[in-house]
Amino acid sequence: MDKDKLEIYDALVAKCERFERKGKTMPYTSANGYMFSLFNKANEIGIRFSKEVQKKYIKEFNTTAYKSYGAVMQGYILIPESMWKDEKIAVKLLNESYDYVMSLPPK
Template sequence: MREETLKVYDALIAANPNFERKGKTMPYTSANGYMFSQVNKAGELGIRLSKADTEEFDAKYGAEPFLSYGSKMREYVLIPKELLADKETLEYFLQKGYEHVMSLPPK
């Protein structure tokens, strides 16, 4: 499961020049001093979204909390396994996560 998720994640990141994969054991993306996506040890993908984007995601896919190191990640949604095959939707929400952190004050 984790290897499949990482393949999808790496392809998403490679497709967008704004993104750079960071982290060796816990892959993530960040911008403006904030993380906006992560693959946890269980091989689950989480994306940090604004409140409005979380509501949009929840209406379509159900916004489950994303856990990392046993803690609920604030503002993150868990990407359902079946959505990993939908590259277009993942690209859309990953871009939304990027836009959200870029709208925050820089760290």
């Protein structure tokens, strides 16, 4: 795991006051019983959205579905590394994802 990239993920999550990063070997965020962001061993960030929002963002950000350990993570999109430095957008996406999982029935 690339420590510099993990620090970026941690810094983005730290900017969000309503949740915190969890996991030691697999960093993630979760709320309401749902994981909604993940930093995988390939040093990629995935964020979860509704199907409609996924389609919109995949097109808008020219990205793809998110994979972790070779499997497609249903509901997640890959956040391109080029977007990580735009803190405002990345934090907005994390908060939007948090709002989405909070709208789901609790697990």
